[in-house]
Amino acid sequence: MAVTVAPRHEESAPGIRGLHGKRVRFSLSNLPIKYRLPLIIGGILLGIILISIWASYRSVKESAIAVGRERLLSLTQQLANQSQQSLPGVLGRTFTAANEPAVRAFLQSPSGTTRPGAVAVLQQFSPPQDPSSLQVELWNANPAAVLTLPDGSSPQPADLETEFKQSAAEPFKAVGPIRAVKDVIAFTVVAAVKDDSGKPMGFVVRWRRVSPGPNGRRQLSEILGSQAALYYGNTRGDVFTDLEKVVPKPPVGLGSTLEVTHYTRDGNSVMALGRPISGTPWFIVVEFPDQVFLSQANRFLRQMILIGSILFVGGVAGSFALTRNITGPLHSLTKAASAIGRGDYSSIAAVRGNDELGELANAFDSMLVKVRETQRELEREIRERTALNETLEERVANRTAQLQAANKELEAFSYSVSHDLRAPLRHIDGFSQALLEDYEGQIDETGKGYLREVRSASQEMAQLIDDVLQLARVTRSEMRQEFVDLSELAQKAIVNLARTDKDHDVVVNIEEGLATQGDRRLLQIVLTNLLGNAWKFTSGRQGSAIVFGQETQNGEAAYFVRDNGAGFDMAYVDKLFGAFQRLHTAAEFEGTGVGLATVQRIISRHGGRVWAEGAVNQGATFYFTLPNFKEQGDERQSDLTGGR
Amino acid sequence: MNDKVILLVEDNPRDEALTMRALRKSNIVNDVVVVRDGVEALDYLSGTGTHARNPPAMPQLVLLDLKLPKVDGLEVLRRIRADQRISRLPVVIFTSSSEEEDMVKSYDLGANSYVRKPVESEQFAKATEQLGLYWLLLNEAVPVE
Numbered sequence: 001m002a003v004t005v006a007p008r009h010e011e012s013a014p015g016i017r018g019l020h021g022k023r024v025r026f027s028l029s030n031l032p033i034k035y036r037l038p039l040i041i042g043g044i045l046l047g048i049i050l051i052s053i054w055a056s057y058r059s060v061k062e063s064a065i066a067v068g069r070e071r072l073l074s075l076t077q078q079l080a081n082q083s084q085q086s087l088p089g090v091l092g093r094t095f096t097a098a099n100e101p102a103v104r105a106f107l108q109s110p111s112g113t114t115r116p117g118a119v120a121v122l123q124q125f126s127p128p129q130d131p132s133s134l135q136v137e138l139w140n141a142n143p144a145a146v147l148t149l150p151d152g153s154s155p156q157p158a159d160l161e162t163e164f165k166q167s168a169a170e171p172f173k174a175v176g177p178i179r180a181v182k183d184v185i186a187f188t189v190v191a192a193v194k195d196d197s198g199k200p201m202g203f204v205v206r207w208r209r210v211s212p213g214p215n216g217r218r219q220l221s222e223i224l225g226s227q228a229a230l231y232y233g234n235t236r237g238d239v240f241t242d243l244e245k246v247v248p249k250p251p252v253g254l255g256s257t258l259e260v261t262h263y264t265r266d267g268n269s270v271m272a273l274g275r276p277i278s279g280t281p282w283f284i285v286v287e288f289p290d291q292v293f294l295s296q297a298n299r300f301l302r303q304m305i306l307i308g309s310i311l312f313v314g315g316v317a318g319s320f321a322l323t324r325n326i327t328g329p330l331h332s333l334t335k336a337a338s339a340i341g342r343g344d345y346s347s348i349a350a351v352r353g354n355d356e357l358g359e360l361a362n363a364f365d366s367m368l369v370k371v372r373e374t375q376r377e378l379e380r381e382i383r384e385r386t387a388l389n390e391t392l393e394e395r396v397a398n399r400t401a402q403l404q405a406a407n408k409e410l411e412a413f414s415y416s417v418s419h420d421l422r423a424p425l426r427h428i429d430g431f432s433q434a435l436l437e438d439y440e441g442q443i444d445e446t447g448k449g450y451l452r453e454v455r456s457a458s459q460e461m462a463q464l465i466d467d468v469l470q471l472a473r474v475t476r477s478e479m480r481q482e483f484v485d486l487s488e489l490a491q492k493a494i495v496n497l498a499r500t501d502k503d504h505d506v507v508v509n510i511e512e513g514l515a516t517q518g519d520r521r522l523l524q525i526v527l528t529n530l531l532g533n534a535w536k537f538t539s540g541r542q543g544s545a546i547v548f549g550q551e552t553q554n555g556e557a558a559y560f561v562r563d564n565g566a567g568f569d570m571a572y573v574d575k576l577f578g579a580f581q582r583l584h585t586a587a588e589f590e591g592t593g594v595g596l597a598t599v600q601r602i603i604s605r606h607g608g609r610v611w612a613e614g615a616v617n618q619g620a621t622f623y624f625t626l627p628n629f630k631e632q633g634d635e636r637q638s639d640l641t642g643g644r
Numbered sequence: 645m646n647d648k649v650i651l652l653v654e655d656n657p658r659d660e661a662l663t664m665r666a667l668r669k670s671n672i673v674n675d676v677v678v679v680r681d682g683v684e685a686l687d688y689l690s691g692t693g694t695h696a697r698n699p700p701a702m703p704q705l706v707l708l709d710l711k712l713p714k715v716d717g718l719e720v721l722r723r724i725r726a727d728q729r730i731s732r733l734p735v736v737i738f739t740s741s742s743e744e745e746d747m748v749k750s751y752d753l754g755a756n757s758y759v760r761k762p763v764e765s766e767q768f769a770k771a772t773e774q775l776g777l778y779w780l781l782l783n784e785a786v787p788v789e
Contacts, residue, residue, distance in 0.1 A: 419711050419740045423656060426740070426763045430662040433765035455765070462763035466742070 034320070034327040041319035042312065049308035056304060060297040065271070068293035069260045072273035075286045078223060079230065080277045087279065090189055090208075091172050097121050098191035098204040103138065107193055107202040110146050118147060125206050126150045134186050134207035138193075139164075141201050156181055156207060163190040168200045177234040177281045178210055178241060185210045185241045187282075211243045227292050231285040235276045240285075250274070250285045262290070329357040333364055345372045407476065414472050421465055425458045432458075467594035470525065474601050479519050486514040486523065486559065490548040493528045497535045504539050511549035514559065516626050522602045529595040530561040530622050537620065538565035556625055564619035568612075576612055599624070648780050649675045651703035653685045653720065654738075655712050659761070663707070663772055670773035674780060677703065682715025686723055689730050702787075703733065705779040708755075710739040710746055718749055725754040732786045734779055 028036055097103065102117030118138060123129055125136040126149035137155045138147035143164060145155035158179060167174035167190040176188035186207045193202040210232060212220065224230060231250055233240030240249045252261045252274040262271050265287070274285035291298075336348060348365050432455045436448060443451070490510045498504070516523075531546065538544035547562045568576070577600040578593075603610040603624045614620030650667075654660045660678055667676065679685045685708070687693030706724070710717035717737065725731050736757040737750045747758050759775060762768045779785075 415741065415743060422740045422761075422763055423659065426761060426765075426768065427656075427658040427662065429763055430665075430765045430768060431658070433769075434662070434665060459764055469742070 032327070033330075034323045037323040038316050038320040042316040045312050045315040049312055053301070053304045053308050057297065057301045060300050061294060064293040064297045065260070068271050068288060068290075069273065071293075072260060072271070072286055072288065073258060075224065075228070076273055076275045076284055079220075079284050079286070080275055083277050083282065083284070084279055087175060088172060090206075091174065091191065094125070094189050094191040094204055094206055095171055097124065098193045098202075103193055103204070104195070104201065107138070107140055107146070110140075115147070119149065122147070122149055122204065125204075132209050132213060134181065134184055134209055136207070137205040139203040139205060143203065146202070155205075158188075160188065160190065160203075160205060163188055163205070164192070164200075164203050166190070167192040167203060173279055175280045175282075177236070178232060178239050180239060180241075180246050181207065185239075185243075185246060210241055224286070227289060229287040231274075231287070233283045233285070235281050235283045237283075250287060252285055254283060326357065329361055333361055336364065336368065340368070340371070345375060410472070410476070414469055417465065417469065422462060425462050425465075428458045429455050429462075464594070467598070471594050471598045471601065474522060474525065474598050474605075477522075479522070479605060481517055482520055484516055484518045484520045484523050486516060486527065487512055487548070489520070489524050489527045490514075490531060493524070493531045494535075494546075496528070497532060501535070501539070504535065504544075505542075506535070506538050506544040506546055509545065509547045509549075511547075514548075514550055518606050518626055519602075522605070526599050526602050526624065527561075529599050533595065533622075534561055534563035534565065534620075536565075537567070538563050541565060553623055553625075556627065558623040558625050560621050560623045562619065562621040567614040567616050567619045569616050570614065573612060573614075577610065648704035649677055649701045650776070650780070651685065651688065651706045652676050652678045653682070653706065653708045653712065653717065654678060655680050655709065659709070662765075662768065666769040666772035667776055669769060670776055672773070672776040672780065674704070674776075675701075681713040682717065682720040685712075685720050686715065689724065689733075690727065702730070704785060705775075706733055706735045707738045707775070708735055710737060710741055710750075718746075718753060721750065721753045721755060734783060734785050736775060736779065738775070 028039070031039070100118075100121040102114070102121050106114040106118035108114075122136050122138060125133055127133055127135075128150075135153050135156070136149045137145050139155075139160075140146050143160075148155050156179075158181075160176070163174055163176045171192060174190040174192075176190065178185060178187050186209050189206040189208060191204045192200040193204065195201045220230065229242065231240050231242055231247065233249060235254055237249055237254050240247050250261075250272055251263050252272050253259060254274065254276075256276055258273065258275060260271050260273050262269060264270065269290045270287050271290055271293070272285055272287035274283055276283050339346075345368060348368060432451045435443065436451050487510055494508050494510070527548070531548065534546045538546065541564075543564070545564050548560070549562075550557055550559050552558070577596045599622075600610050603626070606626050608625040608627055610622065610624040612620060612622045652660065652663060654663065664676060677688065679688055684694065685706075688695045689702075689706075708717045708720060712720070717739070721735055721737075724733055724735060734756045735754070736759060737746075737755045738759050738761060739746065740761050742760050750758050757775075759771055762771055
């Protein structure tokens with residue numbers, strides 16, 4: 001199988017790596033509290049400040065713009081009214097002049113004689129008499145210009161058809177649109193010359209300059225102030241002027257909706273409002289730089305920003321100080337705690353204050369003092385213990401040597417007992433036997449009887465020696481731990497007993513499968529002794545029975561050997577397990593009185609207990625437990641089953 | 645049968661007397677050479693010391709007690725097994741001791757058998773008889789010469 005290993009994305013990805021090659025992602029929670037808290041507070045503060053500045057600036061700006069609009073509305077209104085109000089006078093004077101008889105007469109018969117009369121009338125509309133006037137023309141009904149003043153000037157080449165019709169129909173609205181005439185920006189005022197039937201017989205056309213005179217300028221600047229710009233133009237949008245020259249149309253709507261328009265001029269943002277001048281084809285636009293109205297709002301904004309900055313810096317610094325106030329003691333506590341971690345108990349947190357942290361630090365310090373004291377005490381105790389242990393070890397070594405020596409002596413003693421004590425017995429028995437056999441004829445029956453007693457006594461003593469040796473061996477031999485089938489050991493003991501005493505009629509019942517952990521050799525002695533006793537005390541009885549089994553006694557599993565033999569008196573139960581204690585006479589039952597003492601030692605070496613119950617002639621039951629070894633057996637069993 | 649010698653290493657004259665009686669009663673009439681301690685036993689077997697001028701007949705069986713003066717039974721056994729000429733001699737430990745340690749050491753050193761002297765005289769006689777019959781009649785030993 002082919003295995004391809006893709007390059008790990010992590011390795012190729014750029015990232016910030018820490019000292020140990022781990023990627024460190026920036027996160028607020030990685031920051032110490034002393035930076036985290038001011039950062040959070042600063043962030044919140046900044047948000048609040050920005051929002052409130054924005055909101056208040058907006059409302060201030062809106063109201064400033066509203067003020068500007070009001071100003072524009074009233075200015076344009078005022079200017080439009082002014083322009084409008086001057087018109088009826090102009091038109092009236094023109095109309096009056098146009099209907100002078102001299103003008104009619106000249107139009108009826110234009111000649112050298114009638115001309116001076118018309119000139120005299122129209123002279124008033126011509127410069128230099130009228131400085132705001134460019135020139136004045138008299139047209140007949142054809143229409144064709146018949147007279148132009150001042151003398152020498154020629155009629156303007158303009159299409160005046162609309163004005164002529166207008167003046168015939170509505171004489172007081174006969175004002176023409178603004179026109180660029182060579183270098184001059186001007187408009188026409190037209191009045192019809194009517195005959196007696198009211199039919200137009202000609203027209204007086206006045207060309208008036210748009211730019212105001214010095215008086216007009218002064219008036220305008222008084223109205224507008226220095227920052228506003230004023231534009232006149234035609235409602236149809238073809239010509240616009242700033243009263244000096246022709247300019248492009250300002251980008252305002254030419255309707256009568258009175259909307260403020262915002263745009264930039266020469267890089268400055270401006271606001272403008274235009275309105276048509278009623279009764280004329282004219283349109284007026286007043287334009288203000290935003291600055292005029294917004295300067296206050298901007299000043300307000302600057303102040304707000306300043307206050308906001310102060311608030312922000314103050315807030316952050318304050319929260320930083322506050323955090324330091326909290327984390328400072330924590331830092332001291334941490335330092336003291338890590339010092340303790342290193343095993344240095346000398347540093348104290350030493351945080352002053354009556355707040356919770358101060359209390360914590362005080363508690364910490366008093367704990368530290370306590371720990372220090374305890375530690376010193378412990379160290380002293382350890383020193384003492386160590387010294388004590390050293391002498392103790394010495395004492396143990398001495399005692400062990402003594403014990404070993406005693407053990408050696410005991411071994412030598414039991415060796416010589418086993419060897420030297422038995423030898424004379426063998427000799428007594430052997431020579432008694434030799435006497436009985438070799439000198440049979442020379443010794444009478446009484447003598448032979450005595451010799452048999454000698455032999456019997458020596459054999460009893462030999463048995464006693466063996467039992468005592470066994471008792472000693474049981475006490476000092478090393479314990480082994482192995483799997484022991486108690487049922488099998490009991491079986492073996494019974495087989496041995498049956499072999500030596502074939503005549504004993506007894507029913508033996510051994511429970512199957514009683515197994516434990518223990519020393520097989522020692523447990524064999526236990527069962528041999530207990531079953532041997534049962535065997536012995538049931539001998540010579542009818543219907544004898546011996547049982548080996550297990551049952552629960554006082555909540556613990558106990559093994560037992562039960563017989564229905566001679567039994568014993570419970571009054572003497574305490575003597576049962578003492579060495580050399582016998583409850584029966586030698587004539588009744590033979591025995592050394594060591595067997596049960598041996599049993600007790602073996603069982604107690606296994607951590608168990610042995611006890612007996614019985615009654616005279618009703619049998620006896622000997623119980624024993626093997627708890628420690630039983631438990632270990634159980635553990636092993638559970639290991640086996642648990643390991644599946 | 646007469647040429648088959650038993651070497652009885654036994655320091656106790658009573659045990660010697662009882663052993664001799666038991667052998668006699670069992671109709672074992674072979675020569676029984678009795679030595680009293682370990683040194684004498686080794687002298688006899690190697691033809692040195694008190695037995696130097698008298699080259700002995702090699703025994704068919706050595707009955708060796710463990711508790712002996714001068715050199716004990718286990719040491720005698722060790723030296724027999726260490727000596728090439730006599731290392732294959734049948735050696736039966738015949739002792740009062742029933743100590744397991746003695747038994748283990750004896751077998752470790754190469755004893756052919758370990759018999760505990762019974763206290764009961766009939767059993768003692770029986771044991772002696774059976775030993776003699778087995779090792780002198782039944783057992784085939786490697787001849788030593």
